[in-house]
Amino acid sequence: xxxxxxxxxxxxxxxxxxxxxxxxxxxxxxxxxxxxxxxxxxxxxxxxxxxxxxxxxxxxxxxxxxxxxxxxxxxxxxxxxxxxxxxxxxxxxxxxxxxxxxxxxxxxxxxxxxxxxxxxxxxxxxxxxxxxxxxxxxxxxxxxxxxxxxxxxxxxxxxxxxxxxxxxxxxxxxxxxxxxxxxxxxxxxxxxxxxxxxxxxxxxxxxxxxxxxxxxxxxxxxxxxxxxxxxxxxxxxxxxxxxx
Numbered sequence: 050x051x052x053x054x055x056x057x058x059x060x061x062x063x064x065x066x067x068x069x070x071x072x073x074x075x076x077x078x079x080x081x082x083x084x085x086x087x088x089x090x091x092x093x094x095x096x097x098x099x100x101x102x103x104x105x106x107x108x109x110x111x112x113x114x115x116x117x118x119x120x121x122x123x124x125x126x127x128x129x130x131x132x133x134x135x136x137x138x139x140x141x142x143x144x145x146x147x148x149x150x151x152x153x154x155x156x157x158x159x160x161x162x163x164x165x166x167x168x169x170x171x172x173x174x175x176x177x178x179x180x181x182x183x184x185x186x187x188x189x190x191x192x193x194x195x196x197x198x199x200x201x202x203x204x205x206x207x208x209x210x211x212x213x214x215x216x217x218x219x220x221x222x223x224x225x226x227x228x229x230x231x232x233x234x235x236x237x238x239x240x241x242x243x244x245x246x247x248x249x250x251x252x253x254x255x256x257x258x259x260x261x262x263x264x265x266x267x268x269x270x271x272x273x274x275x276x277x278x279x280x281x282x283x284x285x286x287x288x289x290x291x292x293x
Contacts, residue, residue: 141218195278260279
C-alpha cells in the first residue's frame with residue numbers, strides 16, 4: 050500500500066486517468082487518506098497538493114480538492130504555424146482551441162528593443178520595436194501570456210501596430226509587406242513563475258509554467274518577430290511532429 054505523498058498522488062492520478070474519478074469529482078479528503086493509507090495528515094495533505102501542482106486537481110477552500118474540469122489545450126506546433134492556416138485568414142490560436150471560447154486582451158506600443166530582443170532580431174541595440182502584449186483566456190481561464198517584438202521600421206503604421214491585425218493575424222500582414230515568415234525556431238523551458246507571473250495566470254501555488262521563445266524568419270533568413278510566451282503548464286499538452 051502506498052505510504053509516501055508521491056505514491057498516494059500516483060495512486061489517485063491512476064484513478065483519474067482510468068476514468069474512475071472524472072472531472073468535477075471530489076477527491077478523497079485528508080481524513081480518508083489518513084485512514085486508507087495509514088499516513089500522517091501532513092503526508093495526505095502533500096499528496097493532494099502534488100495533484101494540484103500538476104494541474105490535475107483544484108483545491109476549493111472549505112470544500113475539498115476536486116478533479117480539474119478544464120480540458121487541456123493540445124498545442125501542435127506544426128499545425129498552428131502552417132502557412133495554410135494564416136494565409137486563409139485563420140488565427141494561429143484556432144489550431145489550439147477550435148470552437149472553445151477564447152478572449153484575448155491585447156496591448157500595443159512602441160519601445161526601444163531590449164538587448165536580448167535586438168540580438169534575436171539582428172537589429173541595433175535600442176532600435177525601435179513594436180510590442181504586441183497579449184493575455185489569452187480560454188473558457189474564462191487565463192492560460193497564456195505572449196509578447197511579440199517586431200522591427201518598428203518594418204511594421205510601424207500597419208495593422209500589426211493596431212490591436213486588431215485582421216484575418217490571418219501578424220503573419221498574414223508580414224506576408225503582405227514582403228516579409229513572409231517561412232521558418233520558425235522555438236526554445237522551451239519549464240520553470241517556476243515569478244509572483245507577478247503567477248498572479249497574471251491565476252496559478253495555484255506550486256504550479257510551473259512553460260516558457261517558449263519563438264523567432265520567425267523570412268526566406269532570406271531575416272528574423273521578423275520574436276515572441277516570448279508563458280504558458281500555464283497545467284493547461285497544456287505540447288505536441289511536436291517530427292520526420293527524418
